[in-house]
Amino acid sequence: xxxxxxxxxxxxxxxxxxxxxxxxxxxxxxxxxxxxxxxxxxxxxxxxxxxxxxxxxxxxxxxxxxxxxxxxxxxxxxxxxxxxxxxxxxxxxxxxxxxxxxxxxxxxxxxxxxxxxxx
Amino acid sequence: xxxxxxxxxxxxxxxxxxxxxxxxxxxxxxxxxxxxxxxxxxxxxxxxxxxxxxxxxxxxxxxxxxxxxxxxxxxxxxxxxxxxxxxxxxxxxxxxxxxxxxxxxxxxxxxxxxxxxxx
Ligand SMILES: [Ca+2]
Ligand SMILES: [Ca+2]
Numbered sequence: 001x002x003x004x005x006x007x008x009x010x011x012x013x014x015x016x017x018x019x020x021x022x023x024x025x026x027x028x029x030x031x032x033x034x035x036x037x038x039x040x041x042x043x044x045x046x047x048x049x050x051x052x053x054x055x056x057x058x059x060x061x062x063x064x065x066x067x068x069x070x071x072x073x074x075x076x077x078x079x080x081x082x083x084x085x086x087x088x089x090x091x092x093x094x095x096x097x098x099x100x101x102x103x104x105x106x107x108x109x110x111x112x113x114x115x116x117x118x119x
Numbered sequence: 120x121x122x123x124x125x126x127x128x129x130x131x132x133x134x135x136x137x138x139x140x141x142x143x144x145x146x147x148x149x150x151x152x153x154x155x156x157x158x159x160x161x162x163x164x165x166x167x168x169x170x171x172x173x174x175x176x177x178x179x180x181x182x183x184x185x186x187x188x189x190x191x192x193x194x195x196x197x198x199x200x201x202x203x204x205x206x207x208x209x210x211x212x213x214x215x216x217x218x219x220x221x222x223x224x225x226x227x228x229x230x231x232x233x234x235x236x237x238x
Contacts, residue, residue: 004137004214007130008221014126016225028229058177095123096223102127103218106135107211110147 011099020095024088031081041085044076130218139214143207150200160204163195 015021031037047069054061076082134140150156166188173180195201 004130004133004218005221007126007133008218011123011126011130012222012224014123015222018123021225025229056175092226096226099123099127099222100219102124103131103134104215105131106140107215110144 015095015099018095020088020092024085024092027081027085027088031085034081037079037081040076040079041082044072044082047072134214134218137214139207139211143204143211146200146204146207150204153200156198156200159195159198160201163191163201166191 031041051061051065051069076086150160170180170184170188173184195205
């Protein structure tokens with residue numbers, strides 16, 4: 001029987017060649033090829049990451065920051081190339097999450113789903 | 120070319136049949152087969168989860184809770200079957216992390232590692 005890593009590399013190749021990944025790559029490269037959409041997308045990612053980090057560290061998020069984040073989201077949603085990119089990100093995320101659930105099934109079976117044993 | 124999910128199921132099967140997973144399963148079942156080690160391990164997991172949740176939600180952790188957690192850790196480390204189980208968990212985690220890095224390589228290449236573009 002082949003090595004776990006051989007199977008992982010096969011799966012990586014399948015993901016890399018998938019319609020979902022190539023569509024994401026095209027959408028990403030389209031956004032990055034234009035200075036204005038590139039800057040807008042990077043601002044968006046930076047804003048999301050800053051808020052996420054604050055949330056994870058239990059820091060307070062000011063009203064001003066919430067408003068800034070909302071306006072950045074509205075801006076990118078109105079940009080066709082960026083909203084297309086976010087759609088493709090969502091589509092690939094679904095595949096990655098499905099794959100992750102499949103490969104961690106043995107562990108889930110062993111340990112049970114969280115809280116299950118207490119029911 | 121086969122479907123992404125076919126490759127994911129092949130990988131799942133390889134993980135399930137791996138020496139790492141079967142060793143973890145044996146260690147887990149050994150701990151669970153004894154009422155005393157089972158209870159000790161469940162107390163340990165419960166304590167870890169409670170602290171993790173508080174940390175994630177930015178809640179304060181009292182000195183008493185820290186001391187309780189430390190004594191639970193010391194207790195399980197001294198129990199040969201539980202420390203063996205934790206060793207096997209660590210070993211499988213390493214494999215899972217490696218696999219996860221392999222299959223998310225295309226995304227990492229596309230987006231770059233965090234902060235990389237700013238260097
Ligand atoms: Ca229980
Ligand atoms: Ca930049």
